Amino acid sequence: MWFKNLTVYRLTQDIEFAADTLQAALASKPARPCGSQELVTYGFIAPLGKGEDAPLVHQSGNFFLISARKEERILPASVVNDTVKEKVEEIENAQQCKVYKKERDQIKDETIQAMLPKAFIRRGVITAAIAPKLGLIIVNNASAKRAEDLLSTLREVMGSLPVRPVTVKIAPSATLTDWLKTGQASGGFYVLDECELHDTHEDGGSVRCKRQDLTSDEIKNHLATGKVATKLSLAWQDKLSFVLDDKLVIRRLKFEELLQEQAAQDGGEDALAQADATFVLMMMTFAEFLPALYESLGGEEMPASI
Template sequence: MWFKQLLTYNITQDLQLNAESLEEALKSKPARPCASQELTTYGFTAPLGKGPDAPLVHASQGFFLISTLKEERILPGSVVRDALKDKIEEISTQQQRKVYKKERDQLKDEIVQTLLPRAFIRRSTTHAAIAPSLGLILVATSSAKKAEDLLSTLREAIGSLPVRPVTVMVAPSATLTEWVKAQEAPGDFQVLADCTLRDTHEEGGSVKCKDQDLTSEEIQLHLTAGKLVTQLALAWSDKLSFVLDEKLAISRIRFEDLLQEQALKDGGDDAMAQLDATFTLMMLTFADFLPALFAALGGLQVPEGI
């Protein structure tokens, strides 16, 4: 249940959400298996537990955990191309004629429909936490496409979802660059030993540094030459470490042992209680961490409508 990566979105208007109304709304967009002729399905699934009675919303201390499940049939393009090639060769040989584009497209559609029921099925889950008190939705992915799929489906379910990606007053790459130059970050943040540097010129390259002394002359020369820090490994308040990039995507989140041990203690031996304790402790940590991070980056740009 610990989120390993994070994209953050501002809620720009009061949604007036509660667990009961959200549960009812999500039931209108349930996850379901792909039918034999469907390429993909997408909908909400129970974030904790399984079974038909498992709730689609897990609520704890004002935070809501939701999850989506995508099911898709995997039909490699090479398989379709080979089958189409064989069919065209068969027609050309037996009927002594060419197969033109319109017929070729029709044959391709027929092949896809024939192969779909035998295609492998891949399932992927995306979790998100709604934090009304913070005015944020946290999606546990590094993929903007996956986040938008979840947010779009949530918007369809509840009727309105005024959100936008979190932005800050100062370009993150400029702030991260200054932190590496000074080898110091404000507040409870600490610069670690991994970063990515990128040349600002149109055809400029990039340099990835791992387990490096960022105070070294080599790194400082790159910065003096005009490279910007586009990714930086950081730690916060002895509670977690993470990598932040120039688009405010947070990845490689690792909660420190003390927090993990506290979640184990709070949850006890029951599996569901353990998941609940982990989610609750994670969200309480994020409630302190994210405002501190945004403040260190120059402060949030306040969305229109607030």
């Protein structure tokens, strides 16, 4: 239940979210297996519990939890191309004539259709939390592509979903670089022991440091030559540790033991109650953590309509 990576989106208009309405919308596009001739399917699954009766929306207070599953058949391009090449060579040798692009494309389509039923299937689940009172949708994934896939499918079933990635008024790399230069962050944040530095020149290099003293002369020398911080590991109020990048994506998020113990105590022995208690505590923590983070980074750039 604890989210590990955060890509955060700002609702640009006020939208009323209700569990029953959202449930009906998600139910219009449930996850399903790939058909024999389908490359990919995408749909919603129950975020908690199993079985047909498990709801597609889990609500706790003002927070909503949803999940989607992508199922795709994996056809390596090299395998397809090698098979097509063999078939083309067979035809050219048998008929003593050249196979041109149009016929080659047809052979490729036929090859893919023949291979699809036997292709390996890969499944992936992505989870998101909707916090209408905060005006945020928090996707538990560091990939912008996967987050956008979820949001576009949610927009499809809802009819409208005006969101955009959260942005701040000052370039995050500038703030991260300043924090690295001084060895101090602000707003209850603390610099830890990992960073990634990039040269701003077109052909400039990069440096990745893990478990290093970021106040060392080596790091200072890199900064002095013009490198900027594009990733920095941070902690917040002894509750969270994470790596923040210059796109405001939060990676390797870790909730400290005190929060985990509190969630375990609140949830008791029942698995669903335990998951619900964890979700509530996590979201209440985000309600404090994310505004504090954006404020420390210079303040959030708010949409004009909010």
